Amino acid sequence: MPYVNIKITNESVTSEKKAALISGVTELLQKVLGKNPATTVVVIDEVDTDNWGIAGEQVSLRRMRGN
Amino acid sequence: MPYVNIKITNESVTSEKKAALISGVTELLQKVLGKNPATTVVVIDEVDTDNWGIAGEQVSLRRMRGN
Amino acid sequence: MPYVNIKITNESVTSEKKAALISGVTELLQKVLGKNPATTVVVIDEVDTDNWGIAGEQVSLRRMRGN
Amino acid sequence: MPYVNIKITNESVTSEKKAALISGVTELLQKVLGKNPATTVVVIDEVDTDNWGIAGEQVSLRRMRGN
Amino acid sequence: MPYVNIKITNESVTSEKKAALISGVTELLQKVLGKNPATTVVVIDEVDTDNWGIAGEQVSLRRMRGN
Amino acid sequence: MPYVNIKITNESVTSEKKAALISGVTELLQKVLGKNPATTVVVIDEVDTDNWGIAGEQVSLRRMRGN
Numbered sequence: 039m040p041y042v043n044i045k046i047t048n049e050s051v052t053s054e055k056k057a058a059l060i061s062g063v064t065e066l067l068q069k070v071l072g073k074n075p076a077t078t079v080v081v082i083d084e085v086d087t088d089n090w091g092i093a094g095e096q097v098s099l100r101r102m103r104g105n
Numbered sequence: 106m107p108y109v110n111i112k113i114t115n116e117s118v119t120s121e122k123k124a125a126l127i128s129g130v131t132e133l134l135q136k137v138l139g140k141n142p143a144t145t146v147v148v149i150d151e152v153d154t155d156n157w158g159i160a161g162e163q164v165s166l167r168r169m170r171g172n
Numbered sequence: 173m174p175y176v177n178i179k180i181t182n183e184s185v186t187s188e189k190k191a192a193l194i195s196g197v198t199e200l201l202q203k204v205l206g207k208n209p210a211t212t213v214v215v216i217d218e219v220d221t222d223n224w225g226i227a228g229e230q231v232s233l234r235r236m237r238g239n
Numbered sequence: 240m241p242y243v244n245i246k247i248t249n250e251s252v253t254s255e256k257k258a259a260l261i262s263g264v265t266e267l268l269q270k271v272l273g274k275n276p277a278t279t280v281v282v283i284d285e286v287d288t289d290n291w292g293i294a295g296e297q298v299s300l301r302r303m304r305g306n
Numbered sequence: 307m308p309y310v311n312i313k314i315t316n317e318s319v320t321s322e323k324k325a326a327l328i329s330g331v332t333e334l335l336q337k338v339l340g341k342n343p344a345t346t347v348v349v350i351d352e353v354d355t356d357n358w359g360i361a362g363e364q365v366s367l368r369r370m371r372g373n
Numbered sequence: 374m375p376y377v378n379i380k381i382t383n384e385s386v387t388s389e390k391k392a393a394l395i396s397g398v399t400e401l402l403q404k405v406l407g408k409n410p411a412t413t414v415v416v417i418d419e420v421d422t423d424n425w426g427i428a429g430e431q432v433s434l435r436r437m438r439g440n
Contacts, residue, residue, distance in 0.1 A: 039213070043313075060162065063331065064160070071314065076159075080159075081158075089282065091260075091279075093279070095258065111176050131294070145292075145294070147293075159211065193359075194359030199362065211360075215313060217357070223391060226414055230388070244377070245375060267394065267397040271397065293374055325430065346427070346429070349420055350424040
């Protein structure tokens with residue numbers, strides 16, 4: 039029954055990698071807390087780099103500088 | 106003043122159905138808790154089926170199998 | 173499979189009223205979108221009135237003035 | 240280390256305005272709480288006006304009426 | 307830079323288990339997406355069983371029936 | 374109509390500081406985007422340091438080491 043929300047920047051994440059995040063988080067919750075995988079929900083949000091800020095500036099600007 | 110966030114998979118939900126969700130939730134909060142509809146906020150997120158996981162796998166894969 | 177998050181101020185909401193919110197939202201999603209109640213998740217957050225702001229001020233201050 | 244999520248309607252917000260929100264919120268958290276800007280995260284969600292409800296109706300309908 | 311929010315029911319989760327969730331999710335994001343652990347944020351919300359609904363009813367009621 | 378959620382660690386934040394966050398964010402949204410303060414909602418979540426992870430470990434452990 040857990041609900042997990044993963045927010046990452048939208049930078050060409052493949053469907054296979056999303057599948058790996060979903061199965062990995064679901065297994066982790068089963069292993070650590072004994073949660074039933076059947077009712078574990080995972081939602082991945084891909085956020086535009088213009089809309090994600092760290093250290094007071096947009097990730098899109100940091101990427102332009104090579105960060 | 107309540108804030109409600111509804112997350113559903115992005116599968117051709119019409120604007121009319123979204124309107125029905127918004128009015129329905131707002132009425133429910135008024136009926137059950139006496140909340141003022143004027144300041145009740147509802148936000149609907151439509152999530153790609155590749156980005157939604159249940160039972161450790163993507164909804165997109167489940168849909169391919171007819172689930 | 174929908175996930176609904178309801179945020180309200182923490183002002184003596186009874187367990188019965190929470191149950192009414194949960195069943196009401198779940199029925200709404202079944203009626204409007206045909207969503208399976210078995211996998212519909214509802215999470216209610218009760219937020220301290222000091223931590224909720226509207227119109228630039230805390231709800232706790234508004235309550236003191238009778239709003 | 241704070242995490243701030245700003246949800247606004249998706250109505251032609253420029254990248255410059257997003258940058259101003261990100262820097263402004265980060266400065267506010269430093270000024271008020273002494274939080275380190277280096278680890279302050281800000282995520283902006285732009286929500287379709289069909290998916291945002293206030294007073295029981297979609298913002299898209301309110302915009303049509305000039306609200 | 308990812309942000310992960312894990313919502314679970316509030317049922318005596320030890321600090322050690324929370325630590326295992328935090329390190330496990332952080333490692334998963336590094337392994338799958340190459341994300342830098344130094345800026346990966348994880349927030350765990352423990353939700354009262356009265357405030358969590360599944361299948362239209364409160365988890366607290368399900369627990370009383372032994373579910 | 375914007376909705377802002379601020380998550381910070383639960384470390385003795387006074388009501389006055391919360392008020393300053395709420396008014397500051399509301400003014401920022403008015404100044405940058407012209408948003409009406411009357412319908413701007415701000416919710417502050419204070420998260421236990423055991424439940425907040427950064428760099429793969431709990432903030433509570435980092436605080437013990439003086440970070």
